[in-house]
Amino acid sequence: MSNETFGARLRRVMDERGPLCVGIDPHQHLLDQWGLPDTADGLASFTYAVVDALADRVGVFKPQSAFFERFGSAGIAVLEQATRRLRDAGAVVIMDAKRGDIGTTMAGYAAAYLAEKGPLASDALTVSPYLGFGSLQPAIDEARVSGSGLFVLALTSNPEGPQFQSAVTVAGPTVAGAVLDGLRELNADAEGLGSFGAVVGATISSTDEDLDINGPLLAPGLGAQGGTAEGLEAVFGAAVRNVVPSSSREILGAGPDAAGLQAAADRANDAYRTVLGY
Numbered sequence: 039m040s041n042e043t044f045g046a047r048l049r050r051v052m053d054e055r056g057p058l059c060v061g062i063d064p065h066q067h068l069l070d071q072w073g074l075p076d077t078a079d080g081l082a083s084f085t086y087a088v089v090d091a092l093a094d095r096v097g098v099f100k101p102q103s104a105f106f107e108r109f110g111s112a113g114i115a116v117l118e119q120a121t122r123r124l125r126d127a128g129a130v131v132i133m134d135a136k137r138g139d140i141g142t143t144m145a146g147y148a149a150a151y152l153a154e155k156g157p158l159a160s161d162a163l164t165v166s167p168y169l170g171f172g173s174l175q176p177a178i179d180e181a182r183v184s185g186s187g188l189f190v191l192a193l194t195s196n197p198e199g200p201q202f203q204s205a206v207t208v209a210g211p212t213v214a215g216a217v218l219d220g221l222r223e224l225n226a227d228a229e230g231l232g233s234f235g236a237v238v239g240a241t242i243s244s245t246d247e248d249l250d251i252n253g254p255l256l257a258p259g260l261g262a263q264g265g266t267a268e269g270l271e272a273v274f275g276a277a278v279r280n281v282v283p284s285s286s287r288e289i290l291g292a293g294p295d296a297a298g299l300q301a302a303a304d305r306a307n308d309a310y311r312t313v314l315g316y
């Protein structure tokens with residue numbers, strides 16, 4: 039078992055390197071833009087260029103599994119190696135695979151992504167609560183054992199999200215509210231930042247939900263989807279200090295030169311530092 043919880047590790051790294059989370063989303067159009075072939079070799083060149091340029095400069099990374107799965111086992115091998123290299127460089131890796139299934143199957147995902155010796159061992163995993171918050175229990179249990187964390191979808195950045203997330207549950211709160219309640223309970227005994235986070239899109243403009251969950255709030259949707267650093271305070275209010283601002287295409291579009299990637303990451307980190315009160 040790791041001595042440092044995910045929440046503590048995340049807070050430390052964000053304090054040391056800035057709050058920016060760089061999403062590694064190797065879209066086909068970005069491979070084209072970088073002059074790389076749309077193959078597993080192109081994927082590897084793209085991904086390792088990002089790792090080489092930013093692994094010891096940026097605190098948090100969020101590889102998007104979908105763009106690696108696209109190339110089958112060769113793509114997953116790149117994802118494995120990139121995750122290992124980022125963590126070896128002291129960065130925190132949030133694996134964006136948005137897993138969610140019945141409890142016993144969830145245990146399989148937890149073994150793959152959260153267990154200390156799992157093949158894709160990451161600091162945290164994005165998960166989907168739509169089979170019921172309780173279905174996540176095996177992942178919660180594994181996270182507590184291995185010192186890793188979870189980010190549970192709550193108020194996502196896409197326009198279709200509210201169709202389900204704003205619906206009212208039998209017990210009273212909205213679906214998003216029930217997710218946030220569940221996370222608040224999981225983080226209740228945490229000293230400092232808890233390890234169980236919510237995904238709240240930077241694009242949602244504002245919310246009546248209580249975002250004070252004593253845990254991290256992953257905020258994708260910045261840059262390419264229209265969210266801005268200046269808009270974060272309106273969305274997150276008093277919880278803004280716990281925001282992990284995540285941006286993928288906006289940063290990756292500044293490649294392939296290492297200097298371009300580094301300048302884009304530094305610029306974003308400076309903007310988020312100011313807004314989030316670092």
Ligand SMILES: O=C(O)c1cc(=O)[nH]c(=O)n1[C@@H]1O[C@H](COP(=O)(O)O)[C@@H](O)[C@H]1O
Pocket residue numbers: 061063100102134164193194195196237238239258259260261262263284285286287288
């Ligand atoms: O869980 C996520 O990271 C996520 C949740 C959400 O509500 N919206 C969202 O865009 N994401 C992910 O964040 C990334 C956004 O990428 P960019 O729009 O290029 O910055 C993608 O990998 C999405 O899958």
